[in-house]
Amino acid sequence: MDTTFLPESLQLLVKNWMLWNQSQQYSVELEELLKNRNVDKIKTMFDGRLSFGTAGLRAAMAPGFKRMNDLVVIQSAQGIFHYMHSVFGSSLNTSGVIVGFDGRFNSKRFAELTSSVFLKHSIKVYLINEVCPTPFVAYGIKQYKCCGGIMVTASHNPKEDNGYKVLWNNGAQIIFPDDKNIQKSIIEHLMPEDGVWNTEEIYSNTLLINPLIDLQKRYNSFIDGLLFPNLEKKKTNIIFTYTPMHGVGYPYIRNVFESAKFNPVIVVEQQKDPNPEFPTVPFPNPEEGKSALKLAIETAENNGSRIILANDPDADRLAVAEHPIGSEGWKIFTGNELGALLGWWMIHSYKKIHGKTNSKLVVLSSTVSSAILKSMAKLEGIRFEETLTGFKWMGNRADQLAAEGYKVIYAFEESIGYMCGSEVLDKDGISAAVKIAELAIYLEKENSTLSSALESIYNQYGWHLSINSYFICNDSLTIKKIFESLRRVNNQQCNYPKSILGGRYLIKSVRDLTIGYDSNTIDNKPLLPISKSSQMITFTFDNGLITTLRTSGTEPKIKYYAELCSDPENSSDVNKLKCVLNEMVEAIIEEFLKPHENSLIFRCN
């Protein structure tokens, strides 16, 4: 193949990739690109390497070192193996690793290649040999005392993408310094080792174990321990409709509901089996609301069901919709609202089982999530902590807190991610579905619903109104320009905006986690870790509104989050609060992000 038209450094990268790659599919794609002499595209695919973002490695499946493909998977697995070996030594052989995969194109193949790399080094591999939820890998690490785990998934991303979540021996996703050390180790082990391409051999290797049946049993007993005592779950008029969104969830939900003695769910027939084409949804992301839940709503209405449970395709997130009796339509709970409901229920369940709360209990949420959990914790005498975005932060913090003698009973993030208990140190859409179904049944017995329980929670702990959304932006220069225009650096000093709407709402403080500045701390250093490779600025206004603008670590998006809270004692004027929130969010978008000027792509629903 002719590569001479490429700049020399890029030529070398493409040649190396061709030399090491043995996958027919990706060579054909590369040939096509070379034939078309698409230098810019080739540069974006080859120049650099995939790095660990909010949830591991994630990219489109295509040739190149910056894309997901067989070679990049082998290189990543080799990097992980060698780093793990340097940390755990020979105990890695016996403790081993656990590997899972979702139902996307190539996921199984990537999991087999990963297993092959470890088996070549005589490391025990627990390969979950059916598509499985991401939380099963997190749970399995702790159960089998593995040195780590890998889940091949791109969760809710478009069908062209795939990804690689890497978890450490504590059962949480990797963070600094392990992510940086693995990245370094990958670069030191780029050449595929002998025999790793031959995935057929893995199935005759005695070090390969399929733990699924045993793992499922153990997981069911974990769920048993989470259940609210003495709640008769079969005696209910509630029928739950469930969709796994063409992903992995259905057999697992069916199994867990049966073992926890719920009535079976009604499943959305068209979406019940894994399908990498995600044919019935524009985006396989239950966070998208109505557009993603259309078929679930139809199924529910045809079956007299008034509650929908939806997992994202790797079943680590949960969306819920309710059609309260007598109301006009469906209420799709936001991630924050569901966070409040589950938080309240986890605390309430704890009190029911143990009599009362204590100061060693902790709840966690990410810094872009609603402060409702913080407000609840304060009134309930429980410790609260916030972390950066993504469960890798909450999982690891929960682990540290456990080592300090605390008990983390719940963690959540606004992007419909929930961790009930701390046996799974990651978000888990299956246990969250069980807990929310249980709450709905409990409330039914009290003549209440999820929607009215939410209202009571806000009346008790203060109203917390939030608006979160995003713009799509595929151009990194535009993103840079937007955030630079917010910093307006002059003489090495940042000049962040001081107000919006011509001074109507004043900004009280600014935290910039990209450059490591916080106007609120004595030394101006933020309390949370900084990340130079992603953008994230938080503004706090003098009326209490907190807004964060950040770039996604999993998709080409600029996300914005805003919340305005009322005092628990003074929550009467909710409508006024809503108007102020809407007005401010509109102004923040127009003045800070300038979507038209910057050609940002609006969300489609």
Ligand SMILES: O=P([O-])(O)O[C@H]1O[C@H](COP(=O)(O)O)[C@@H](O)[C@H](O)[C@H]1O
């Ligand atoms: O895109 P980002 O960086 O905002 O990240 C998004 O996706 C992450 C991974 O979710 P999943 O594991 O289901 O893909 C979430 O942890 C995060 O809260 C969410 O904002």
Ligand SMILES: [Mg+2]
């Ligand atoms: Mg997911």
